Every structure is written in structure tokens, then in C-alpha cells.
Amino acid sequence: MKSIVISQPGVLEIQQREIPQPADDEVRVKVIYAGVCGSDVHIYHGHNPFARYPRVIGHEFFGVIDQVGRDVMPSRIGQHVVIDPVVSCGQCYPCSVGRPNVCLNLQVIGVHRDGGFSEFACVPASNAHIVPKTIPALHAALVEPFSIAANITAQLKPTAQDVALVYGAGPMGLAVIQVLKKVFGVAHLVATDRIASRLDRAIECGADQVVTNQDAYLLDYFQQYGRAPTLIVDAACHPAILQQAIELASPAGRIGIMGFSDAPCMISQKDLTSKELAIFSSRLNSARFPQVICWMGDGKLNPDALITHKLDFNQVGVALHLFENEPAECCKILLEFPG
Missing domain, CATH: 3.90.180.10 (Medium-chain alcohol dehydrogenases, catalytic domain)
Structure with a gap:
């Protein structure tokens, strides 16, 4: 062989x-x-x-x-x-x-x-x-890439009331977007990336709005929308994202981290504690394959995208x-x- x-x-x-x-x-x-x-x-x-x-x-x-x-x-x-x-x-x-x-x-x-x-x-x-x-x-x-999305969302526990922000519209970010929107039906989902074609794919995967992260538009967008994100996922895996996510997040919000960067990450404890934010990290998947296979069989996911x-x-x-x-x-x- x-x-x-x-x-x-x-x-x-x-x-x-x-x-x-x-x-x-x-x-x-x-x-x-x-x-x-x-x-x-x-x-x-x-x-x-x-x-x-x-x-x-x-x-x-x-x-x-x-x-x-x-x-x-x-x-x-x-x-x-x-x-x-x-x-x-x-x-x-x-x-x-x-x-x-x-x-x-x-x-x-x-x-x-x-x-x-x-x-x-x-x-x-x-x-x-x-x-x-x-x-x-x-x-x-x-199935395996979607199991990564299933793992982080199992920790974040999305609901239909959530306003979600996903950093990164590569394979992992797009899988997360699909699970958040197509499986859990979050109320509003924003995707951000620096590459326009990836943002087009994010729309195909269910994002309600896309914002380029090359510009400082995220804060303006959520201020205009009238609600801060209650659920944020970092699928771009850049150490600078966490502090921005903490600043953007709604009080009582949840933040999920998927990256493996060993670069130092500076965050403000006050910003974290004053909002009583919860931060979750996720590695691989914890026995999520049967759930993803079920979602796929029920037509809730769109792998072709x-x-x-x-x-x-x-x-x-x-x-x-x-x-x-x-x-x-x-x-x-x-x-x-x-x-």
C-alpha cells in the first residue's frame, strides 16, 4: 500500500x-x-x-x-x-x-x-x-472538523437568545458558525475575518452579518445593532483576540478559545471580573462523533459549504x-x- x-x-x-x-x-x-x-x-x-x-x-x-x-x-x-x-x-x-x-x-x-x-x-x-x-x-x-465545533459549543451552551460573534472564517470557524446557527439557532451571528472570500463562505454557512477585522468596525457594529455579543468564539487563534473579545462581550457572556498559540496574551482582570465573563477552552473533541453523525444525518449541517x-x-x-x-x-x- x-x-x-x-x-x-x-x-x-x-x-x-x-x-x-x-x-x-x-x-x-x-x-x-x-x-x-x-x-x-x-x-x-x-x-x-x-x-x-x-x-x-x-x-x-x-x-x-x-x-x-x-x-x-x-x-x-x-x-x-x-x-x-x-x-x-x-x-x-x-x-x-x-x-x-x-x-x-x-x-x-x-x-x-x-x-x-x-x-x-x-x-x-x-x-x-x-x-x-x-x-x-x-x-x-x-465529521471530525464538525466534532471540534460540537466540543466548544457543548461547553458554551448556546441558546436561541444568544448574539454570537465568531472570529475566523476558516474551516473551524465555518464549522462553528454552522453549528451555532443551524443546530442551536442563535438569534444573531456575526463572523469576522480579514479575507473577503471567507466572509462570503460565512454567509453561506449561516452568518447573519460579516465584518472585516482589518478595520475597527466590530464595536461600531454592535453599538448600532443595540446588543453586545453574549457568546464569542475565537476560531482565528490569535493572542490579541481575547482582550478584544472581553471588551466586546456582554456582561454574563461566554467566550470560547480554540487556539494553540504559545505567544503571551495580555488581558485585563477588571474587564473580565466586572462583567463576570466565563472563558472556555477546547481541544479536539470529547466523544462528540455520534452527535455530529446524527446532525449530519438529519440534514442540519452543510459540509459542501x-x-x-x-x-x-x-x-x-x-x-x-x-x-x-x-x-x-x-x-x-x-x-x-x-x-
């Missing part, structure tokens, strides 16, 4: 490897589609401190189970599945309180262990979630370049593996 491997930072290879055999508690998946994510680019450049090389990247993938380990029911062969990349120990404190995404012994498929940019991949059977065949394969491949490119897996170099260097034209790229 062919596998896409980062052999060392900056070196991407398509290698010929032996088809793997599943361990007792694993299934083997014949990969059909795999999505390109910013974390794949970070591993390629050596910017992910958790990755070890060589590494088969890819943590967003859909396929069909073609073999099972000794402890897995043979009836699982032939199932259409998406793979939750979170592999947890089930024993530590975070796992015991339903937070396996921050397990003390966390392994992420495609980061700590080999992922789905390969013709075949072996994964724990419990991480392979059945997808109804009524959900198109292209859509199923996007995120997909801009579908490329043969042999074009992975092109895909990484597009993702990193063409944000105006590129949102979600799917790599197609041979059927």
Missing part, C-alpha cells in the same frame, strides 16, 4: 509499505477520503511538539472496514466508518469525568501514532464510528501548499484514495 509520510520536518514522501494487520482490539479501514488540516501542515514543518517522526499524518478520514482483530465482531467488516482520532486511557482523572480529549496519556491518530493518509489504516475498534450509507462519503469525511478541493492523494504536496498559501480560495481539501 501507499502511505503519505513525513519522514522528518520538511520532508514529505509517498512510501510503499506493507498492508498492516489489526491488533486484537482494532479494525483495519480501507481509506476513501481524508481531509487536510492545519495540524498536518504544522507536523510537516516540525511545529507540532507532540509529533514524532517518521509519521503517517492525517486525523480526518472516512473509509470501509475490511478486516477486524480477534476481539472484534466479524460483522463489522463492510461498515462505513469515520475515525475519532482521540485515543485515551480511560483511567486517568480527565477520562473519569468525561474529558478523554485531555487524557493524561492522550494519543492522537495522525500525531502520536500513524494516521489516515494511507490506503489502509488500523485503529481501535471503539474509535471507528458507523456512518449511515445515506450520508455521502465526502460529507462523512468532515466547506469543501473547496478534492485531489488525488498523490497530490498531497499540492494540497498542503494550497492549504497554507491560498486561504482566499481554499477551505477544506479532501484527498481521495483509490476505491
Whole structure:
């Protein structure tokens, strides 16, 4: 089989490897589609401190189970599945309180262990979630990105009364916009980004209004609207955003942070406490795949609004370049593996 491997930072290879055999508690998946994510680019450049090389990247993938380990029911062969990349120990404190995404012994498929940019991949059977065949394969491949949105919104608890602001209209921001608007029906949603084409996609995903963040228009907009945002999500992941979000937020508002920047972030404690704001951070997903699959099956999500490119897996170099260097034209790229 062919596998896409980062052999060392900056070196991407398509290698010929032996088809793997599943361990007792694993299934083997014949990969059909795999999505390109910013974390794949970070591993390629050596910017992910958790990755070890060589590494088969890819943590967003859909396929069909073609073999099972000794402890897995043979009836699982032939199932259409998406793979939750979170592999947890089930024993530590975070796992015991339903937070396996921050397990003390966390392994992420495609980061700590080999992922789905390969013709075949072996994964724990419990991480392979059945997808109804009524959900198109292209859509199923996007369950993982939407699970990120499901995770942050589970903490923020949106309601139909909320006025929401989403910073960033890249893949994660657009997924958050869809979940906030199409699933929870927030009253009013504003998206902000520096790239006009991304703001067009935000409208397609359900935003009621878009504001460029290259200008100081956000405060003016909410003053004219007459209500401050009660729910803010930072999906742009810039350290300067948090203080602005604190200043913009309504008293008793909630702020969600999705970024991994290690740059210092200066905030005013007075601004935070005087409004009694709640700040939530979110990493990966905490067993959100079944919920997202249900939303997708019920037609509450529009994955097509995120997909801009579908490329043969042999074009992975092109895909990484597009993702990193063409944000105006590129949102979600799917790599197609041979059927």
C-alpha cells in the first residue's frame, strides 16, 4: 500500500509499505477520503511538539472496514466508518469525568501514532464510528472538523437568545458558525475575518452579518445593532483576540478559545471580573462523533459549504501548499484514495 509520510520536518514522501494487520482490539479501514488540516501542515514543518517522526499524518478520514482483530465482531467488516482520532486511557482523572480529549496519556491518530493518509489504516475498534450509507462519503469525511465545533459549543451552551460573534472564517470557524446557527439557532451571528472570500463562505454557512477585522468596525457594529455579543468564539487563534473579545462581550457572556498559540496574551482582570465573563477552552473533541453523525444525518449541517478541493492523494504536496498559501480560495481539501 501507499502511505503519505513525513519522514522528518520538511520532508514529505509517498512510501510503499506493507498492508498492516489489526491488533486484537482494532479494525483495519480501507481509506476513501481524508481531509487536510492545519495540524498536518504544522507536523510537516516540525511545529507540532507532540509529533514524532517518521509519521503517517492525517486525523480526518472516512473509509470501509475490511478486516477486524480477534476481539472484534466479524460483522463489522463492510461498515462505513469515520475515525475519532482521540485515543485515551480511560483511567486517568480527565477520562473519569468525561474529558478523554485531555487524557493524561492522550494519543492522537495522525500525531502520536500513524494516521489516515494511507490506503489502509488500523485503529481501535471503539474509535471507528458507523456512518449511515445515506450520508455521502465526502460529507462523512468532515465529521471530525464538525466534532471540534460540537466540543466548544457543548461547553458554551448556546441558546436561541444568544448574539454570537465568531472570529475566523476558516474551516473551524465555518464549522462553528454552522453549528451555532443551524443546530442551536442563535438569534444573531456575526463572523469576522480579514479575507473577503471567507466572509462570503460565512454567509453561506449561516452568518447573519460579516465584518472585516482589518478595520475597527466590530464595536461600531454592535453599538448600532443595540446588543453586545453574549457568546464569542475565537476560531482565528490569535493572542490579541481575547482582550478584544472581553471588551466586546456582554456582561454574563461566554467566550470560547480554540487556539494553540504559545505567544503571551495580555488581558485585563477588571474587564473580565466586572462583567463576570466565563472563558472556555477546547481541544479536539470529547466523544462528540455520534452527535455530529446524527446532525449530519438529519440534514442540519452543510459540509459542501466547506469543501473547496478534492485531489488525488498523490497530490498531497499540492494540497498542503494550497492549504497554507491560498486561504482566499481554499477551505477544506479532501484527498481521495483509490476505491
